[in-house]
Amino acid sequence: MRRSRTEVGRWRMLRQSQRRKARWLEAQSRRNMRIHAIRKCIVNRQRHSLLFASQIN
Numbered sequence: 001m002r003r004s005r006t007e008v009g010r011w012r013m014l015r016q017s018q019r020r021k022a023r024w025l026e027a028q029s030r031r032n033m034r035i036h037a038i039r040k041c042i043v044n045r046q047r048h049s050l051l052f053a054s055q056i057n
Contacts, residue, residue, distance in 0.1 A: 003011070
């Protein structure tokens with residue numbers, strides 16, 4: 001079945017926007033993962049330093 005030119009155009013635009021949104025979401029989750037990793041690292045460092053501080057006293 002042949003699609004009209006406007007229909008094809010609309011379908012392409014829709015697909016493109018969906019792809020763009022998916023890519024953006026993926027990038028966001030990557031950024032969040034990095035932030036979480038950095039935070040976890042900081043928390044672990046603080047916990048570690050507290051552990052050693054309690055051993056010294």
